[in-house]
Amino acid sequence: MQIENDIKLDYSDVLIKPKRSTLKSRKEVDLERVMRFRNYKADFPENVREYSEYHGGGHFDGIPIIAANMDGVGTFEMADALMKHNIMTCLKKTYTVNELVEYFDSDHYKRSWYVAMSIGSTDADYLKFRNVQELTDGKIRILCVDVANGYTEAFSNFIYQLRLNHSNIIIIAGNVVTADMTQELILNGADIVKVGIGPGSVCTTRIKTGIGYPQLSAVIECADSAHGLGGHIIADGGCTNAGDVAKAFGGGADFVMLGGMLAGHDEGGGEVEDGKVKFYGMSSETANDKHFGGLKDYRAAEGKDVLVPYRGAVDTTIQDILGGLRSACTYSGAKRIKDLTKCTTFVRVNNTHNKVFGNGT
Ligand code: 5GP
Numbered sequence: 001m002q003i004e005n006d007i008k009l010d011y012s013d014v015l016i017k018p019k020r021s022t023l024k025s026r027k028e029v030d031l032e033r034v035m036r037f038r039n040y041k042a043d044f045p046e047n048v049r050e051y052s053e054y055h056g057g058g059h060f061d062g063i064p065i066i067a068a069n070m071d072g073v074g075t076f077e078m079a080d081a082l083m084k085h086n087i088m089t090c091l092k093k094t095y096t097v098n099e100l101v102e103y104f105d106s107d108h109y110k111r112s113w114y115v116a117m118s119i120g121s122t123d124a125d126y127l128k129f130r131n132v133q134e135l136t137d138g139k140i141r142i143l144c145v146d147v148a149n150g151y152t153e154a155f156s157n158f159i160y161q162l163r164l165n166h167s168n169i170i171i172i173a174g175n176v177v178t179a180d181m182t183q184e185l186i187l188n189g190a191d192i193v194k195v196g197i198g199p200g201s202v203c204t205t206r207i208k209t210g211i212g213y214p215q216l217s218a219v220i221e222c223a224d225s226a227h228g229l230g231g232h233i234i235a236d237g238g239c240t241n242a243g244d245v246a247k248a249f250g251g252g253a254d255f256v257m258l259g260g261m262l263a264g265h266d267e268g269g270g271e272v273e274d275g276k277v278k279f280y281g282m283s284s285e286t287a288n289d290k291h292f293g294g295l296k297d298y299r300a301a302e303g304k305d306v307l308v309p310y311r312g313a314v315d316t317t318i319q320d321i322l323g324g325l326r327s328a329c330t331y332s333g334a335k336r337i338k339d340l341t342k343c344t345t346f347v348r349v350n351n352t353h354n355k356v357f358g359n360g361t
């Protein structure tokens with residue numbers, strides 16, 4: 001047994017220190033980023049026009065926020081709404097091949113660049129991806145390979161094989177929370193590593209298993225190790241407000257993935273009852289009953305159900321988040337979201353108020 005004594009931080013443990021700035025208005029802040037990915041080899045001879053239209057020389061050009069691949073969030077409707085802001089969506093894994101083919105095989109070329117198909121890491125998952133790819137003539141550009149525990153040898157092997165067979169897709173892989181595993185996944189072919197075990201608003205992993213890592217420290221450490229190799233990371237889970245999103249970018253996240261903050265909107269498709277919408281973890285009993293014929297007897301549910309307020313169209317929430325981010329950049333002197341991390345000095349706080357309103361796990 002070992003104990004690590006360094007202090008590890010969650011979003012609620014810090015604030016960003018304000019700094020002098022030459023920005024005159026929040027409007028001047030550029031929230032878009034152009035990124036080129038480490039392992040992805042672009043191959044788009046027929047679609048060069050569309051590519052240059054959306055991507056100023058990079059493989060991604062947009063606001064680096066991602067809707068999570070969860071019921072009530074990672075839906076086609078959400079993807080189409082967020083795409084208008086150049087924001088990405090990872091679709092929920094439970095869409096069928098036919099549904100995915102119908103969605104991607106349309107004239108909507110932008111869908112290929114801002115919408116990721118999500119799968120797990122079984123042979124059946126791989127076959128599903130292959131099917132969709134074949135039936136749409138290669139319209140899937142971004143594939144999110146998402147498992148609860150990204151630490152298994154089998155998972156790294158899966159990513160390795162995937163990259164070997166598909167050089168022309170952007171691979172998102174996770175979840176992990178440490179520098180060593182971030183590098184392992186990048187070296188095995190991932191472009192973007194998804195970081196976060198236990199911080200999610202409907203996640204109960206920390207209380208069911210005792211496993212986890214304070215999210216801000218995970219982001220800082222994994223970003224550092226990914227960037228050294230030319231890789232990218234997503235801070236996944238634990239953001240409860242726009243301030244947390246700013247802290248994630250300040251910590252070095254290239255993308256921030258949101259579940260709970262984007263739940264409760266029309267685009268998620270949930271039923272509204274008494275002004276509330278049910279939102280649940282993808283390994284909760286509810287999700288297992290709905291999609292997988294109930295919880296297997298050797299597994300515990302590591303997610304819970306919550307009721308979130310119904311919030312109408314997602315556009316209003318997005319404006320709110322982007323407004324907060326612009327303001328955070330202005331306070332810290334960052335002209336671009338890309339610069340926020342180098343302009344960030346965190347101050348540690350001992351703020352019980354923040355903790356009460358944190359995710360509580
Ligand atoms: P949120 O933004 O709601 O705080 O976190 C969203 C993230 O929580 C998702 O992207 C995913 O990584 C994680 N998540 C979703 N459902 C579950 C679940 O049932 N159990 C666990 N442990 N994590 C979940």
